[in-house]
Amino acid sequence: VIGECILSGIMSVNGKKVLHMDRNPYYGGESSSITPLEELYKRFQLLEGPPESMGRGRDWNVDLIPKFLMANGQLVKMLLYTEVTRYLDFKVVEGSFVYKGGKIYKVPSTETEALASRAPLDPQDIPKCPSQEGP
Numbered sequence: 001v002i003g004e005c006i007l008s009g010i011m012s013v014n015g016k017k018v019l020h021m022d023r024n025p026y027y028g029g030e031s032s033s034i035t036p037l038e039e040l041y042k043r044f045q046l047l048e049g050p051p052e053s054m055g056r057g058r059d060w061n062v063d064l065i066p067k068f069l070m071a072n073g074q075l076v077k078m079l080l081y082t083e084v085t086r087y088l089d090f091k092v093v094e095g096s097f098v099y100k101g102g103k104i105y106k107v108p109s110t111e112t113e114a115l116a117s118r119a120p121l122d123p124q125d126i127p128k129c130p131s132q133e134g135p
């Protein structure tokens with residue numbers, strides 16, 4: 001799906017007319033963003049619907065698969081070229097988290113964080129970090 005989106009974006013920027021068609025009531029297949037919030041509740045068969053405390057459903061846009069982009073990668077350059085960045089907000093990732101055993105754990109991003117972490121890590125999952133001291 002992303003390939004078609006990029007191709008249609010490039011064609012549109014170059015003056016071509018593009019029509020997108022999708023069999024789902026939301027755009028983007030399995031990696032889509034669903035809006036309004038009521039559609040997300042329908043997708044996961046949650047009968048009660050979103051609580052009123054969450055505000056208007058159209059104010060929400062939920063990614064089924066969160067996306068990470070390399071800051072200087074080709075995809076970012078294509079997004080800039082096709083001018084879709086006026087519809088996007090970029091944010092620096094402050095941390096990654098996992099949900100395991102009913103608790104949320106921060107995924108360590110440095111050797112120091114890994115050693116101090118209380119996250120349920122298997123020592124075999126921790127890569128050997130190169131020494132900061134040099135030869």
